[in-house]
Amino acid sequence: MKKTLIMLLAFTALFSCKENEQKEQPEQKEKEQAIAPVSNDALESAVIYEANIRQYSPEGTFNAFTQDIPQLKELGVKVIWLMPVYPISMKNRKATGDLSVEDIEDPEEREKYLGSYYAISDYTDVNPEFGTFEDFEKLVETAHDNDMYVILDWVANHTGWDHKWIEENPDYYTQNEQGEVVDPLNPDTGESWGWTDVADLNYDNKELWTAMSNEMKFWVEEYNIDGFRADVAGEVPTEFWESIVPQLKEIKPVFMLAESEDKDLFHNAFDMGYNWEGHHIMNEIAQGKKTAKDWDAYMQKIDSTYEEDDYLMNFVTNHDENSWNGTVKERMGDASETMLALTYTLPGVPLIYSGQEYDMDKRLLFFEKDTIPKTKGKVWPLMEKLGSLKNENKALHGAKNAASYQEIETSDEEKVLAFRREKDGAQLIYIANMSDENTNFSIELSGNFEDYLSGETIEISEDKNMDLEPWQFFILINK
Known part of the structure; x- marks a missing residue:
């Protein structure tokens, strides 16, 4: 009797487990599909x-960033680009622009130099300073749960000097006449770029293509990431990118961002590139070196240079600009908010760099620990409004099916930038004084519009001049 009872209980428990397993499976499936695959529509x-x-937090960890991901939704963020998350080589590690850790004798002083994120010792591991693989998984899952995609910064041009390939596969690297592995060289001069903390990879070796492809596929297959930002993409053969991207897309749809504006990269490899030239023109306008007329000429150049479905990332800052060329305020001064609004209203996709949302006005240390501010000032609420507009208004669509861009004529083409964006009946107009002087001008535009940022109604007519103060701008939408 006892034996029969035990068997009955065991059967009941087994049936119960199977029933629970069957109930849990749909929940797991639903979790995996919490975010649709990355697409042009998104x-x-x-x-x-x-x-x-x-530098995002005092802790400098995945977990500290992960807890703030839901808050990024307030800024309209849909894609999180993680700067390199991999272990950093110790050999030849940069301490300053000119010195490596080997040049510093004091052990305590040496410890504070954490090296460049871009000197990678292992493509398939995480930097232990940031946390564990489990912490990384949690970051990706949290982003997906909040309808955000995650792309990894990928450094295919070089590795750190501690990478195992240096010993196991030295033929993966560029070597000098003595057979010594070298750091990246300027192809025009044959001289070093000064990136002495990294070793240059040699893509003449097709075995390297296979090895690098496998490293990239690892993150898509094992950790469900949604694409890559490719560091110095133009220094790696375009053919390599064209070979790996289809392999990645066989696993799942991916988004590819090139740190380049080379139009040839967009044909069969990358979705988007950097708007480097546009960024530099913004800096020069803010500094009085160029005018609104120069911007109009640049947009005409863009129109004739790129294919209709090519698009670029617009920015007023990023990690390179902040650390090496200055803060937004240093470079753009009183024009900062005008240029920020411009990056959202142009065709393409706007970028926010860590700390920018908190009015950060300091250059973050690159090789040492630093921390961004976390106090909301003027920029956060402006980004909230701009992010909402970008997310919701079709006139700001900026990818492969972007809204149209049309210059609006004014009587002061040197100072005033004015353009119209339109798509599916939605219309948006950007008007800005791109100078540090007051301007009075006429504009080929008539109607009643809503000033998006203030909510006020603005009446404009071609026979009545407008006045704009230095760097004043309007974003006008359908009334």
């Missing part, structure tokens, strides 16, 4: 956030 209205994990 990217049309996207805002990208560049996350500098080391």
Whole structure:
């Protein structure tokens, strides 16, 4: 009798476990499908956030960043770009622009130099300073649960000097006449770029293509990431990118961002590139070196240079600009908010760099621990409004099916930038004084419009001049 009772209880428990398992399976499936695969439709209205994990928080960890991901939704963020998350080589590790850790004798002083994120010792591991693989998984899951995609910064041009390939596969690297592995060289001069903390990879070796492809596929297959931002993409053969991207897309749809504006990269490899030239023109306008007329000429150049479905990332700052060329305020001064609004209203996708949302006005240390501010000032509420507009208004669609861009004529083409964006009946107009002087001008525009940022109604007519104060701008939408 006891034996029969035990068997009955065991059967009941087994049946119960199977029933629970059957109930849990749909929940797991639903979790995996919490976010639709990345697509052009999602990217049309996207805002990208560049996350500098080391400097984002005092802890400098995945977990500290993960807890703030839901808050990024307030800024309209749809794509999180993680700066390199991999272990950093110790050999030849940069301490300053000119010195490596080997040049510093004091052990305590040496310890504070954490090296460049871009000197990678292992492509398939995480930097232990940031946390564990489990912490990384949680970050990706939290982003997906909040309808955000995650792309990894990928450094295919070089590795750190501690990478195992240096010993196991030295033929993967560029070597000098003595057979010594070298750091990256300027192809025009044959001289070093000064990136002495990294070893240059040699893509003449097709075995390297296979090895690098496998490293990239690892993150898509094992950790469900949604694409890559490719560091110095133009220094790696375009053919390599064209070979790996289809392999990645066989696993799942991916978004590919090139740190380049080379139009040839967009044909069969990358979705989007950097708007480097546009960024530099913004800086020069803010500094009085160029005018609104120069911007109009640049947009005409863009129109004739790129294919209709090519698009670029617009930014007023990023990790390179902040650390090496200055803060937004240093470079753009009183024009900062005008240029920020411009990056959201142009065709393409706007970028937010860690700390920018908190009015950060300091250059983050690159090789040492630093921390961004976390106090909301003027920029956060402006980004909230701009992010919402970018997410919701079809006139700001900026990817492969972007809204149209049309210059609006004014009587002061040197100072005033004015353009119209339109798509599916939605219309948006950007008007800005791109100078540090008052301007009075006429504009080929008539009607009643809503000033998006203030909510006020603005009446404009071609026979009545407008006045704009230095760097004053309007974003006008359908009334």
